[in-house]
Amino acid sequence: MSTTSQVITCKAAICWGLGQPVTVEEIQVDPPKATEVRVKVLCASICHTDLTSLQGFPHMCFPLALGHEGVGVVESVGDEVTTLKEGDVVIPTYIGECETCENCVSGKTNLCLTHPVRLNGLLPDNTSRMSIRGQRLYHVLSCATWSEYFVSDVNYTVKVDSAIDPAHASFISCGFSTGFGAAWKEAKVESGSSVAVLGLGAVGLGAISGAKSMGASKIIGIDKNEKKREKGEAFGMTQFINPGDSAKSVSELVKEVTGGMGVDYSFECTGIPPLLSQSLEATKMGTGKTVVVGIPAEPTVSLGMLSLLLGRTMKGSAFGGLKVRSDIAIVANKCLKKEFPLDELSTHVVPLEDISKGFEILKDPNCVKVVIKISH
Incomplete structure (x- = not known):
């Protein structure tokens, strides 16, 4: 029987306010x-970003249904949805792509003007499909993935091959994807250029890849965690710098291994x-380019x-400049072909009920990514 018109009661990870613990509770979707x-x-x-959301970024709206990375199966679709159907495997994105606005057609940016980044914790109509005990729930960006079910606007949802x-x-x-x-x-x-990557978490390893x-x-990975050396090498790093081993600054250390010149890109x-x-x-000097993807x-x-x-250039980046309609399909296809050693990222797994344990695991030097198994 179709559940399209029914409210679903399920479990989700919730935070009620700044400084409050994350709890797993029953919600309505x-x-x-x-x-x-x-x-x-x-x-x-x-x-x-999920951790910064607990500190009030990108908004201070609570109670908050957490999570924005994830994958799932379409359970039901709205009347006007034609690009997805029940049973499709999809990932959520926090930017959209209309392909017709000034930004989309310019080729200069991936930030769509029609479907912008959602920074108020609500869907495009400024409402939410999630609630707890009659109170509206907000999400971090376009949806909440630390939940057994979520609702997203179709423009922020991308189909991927079910074999992934x-x-x-x-x-x-x-x-x-942001780093890549x-x-x-x-x-x-450019081919033959030199690169420095500061921080070898999932984003940094994506940048190396x-x-x-x-x-x-020349791809220089920089991290105070010596255990990240092996991870960086798995993704293509050619040199590793642990700034904790020296009193010199990061920039000085990078210049030491580049003949005093510095890198082309950081x-x-x-x-x-x-x-x-x-x-x-x-x-x-004169030509260096820095791309900022870490959230301060x-x-x-x-x-x-x-x-x-x-003469140096610094540029901010959302989602690594990727367009969700065209570029994500390319990244997903590379995943299917095992072009990335993504198993190296998956270091720990916890069930949704133990999400608080996941936060403790993040402090483990061996941790890169914590996968959350969502039970039903």
Whole structure:
């Protein structure tokens, strides 16, 4: 029997306010409206953005249904949905692509003006399909994946091949794809160039993989966790710098291994404010380019202006510059062909009921990504 018109009661990870613990509780998920789909979640994963959402970024709206990385099966569709059907395997995205607005046709950006990033925790009609004890629930961006079911607007939902590994699909719904796209689409790394990647989490490893695929000859991974050396090498890193081993700055260490010149491209994947200037200073004077993908813990940061005035470029990036209609399909196809060693990312698995344990696991030096198994 179709459940399209029925409210579903299920479990989800909820935070009631700043400083409050994350709890798994029963919630209600309404049927999808005309341009929406309701998705039964297979698995999800923890991203750094989920942690910042508990601190009030990108909004201060609570109670909050958590999670934005994940993969699931379409359970029901709205009356006007023609591109997806029940049973399709999909991943959520936090940007859309109308293919007709000024930004989409420009070829200069992946940030659609018709379907922009949702920063208020609600669906495009400024309502929510999720509630708890009669109270509206907000989500981090376009949906909430740490839930057995969620509803998303179809423009923020992308179909993937059902043969894809669920954990891999979850990784490419945000973190890994963001790094990969930053090297591929934002920086457009040139063959034979040099690259520095600051922070070797899933995003940083994605940037290494993207730089490798573009033909970079020197790919320097930078992380204070010595255990990330092996991970970086698995994705294509050629050199590793542990800044904890030296009193010198990151930029000085990078210049030491590049003949004093710095790299052609750097990718700041940590969100640590002082490293913004360091990532810029680590690039070549006059031509160096820095792509910022790490979410800062502070709303404003200081920046070494001299580095900019000496001809370097710094660019912010959302979702690594990837367009969801065309580019995600390419990344997903590479996953299916095992072109990325994504099993290296999946270091820990927890059931939804133990989500709080997942936060503790993140402190483990061996942890890269925590996969959340969603039970039904």
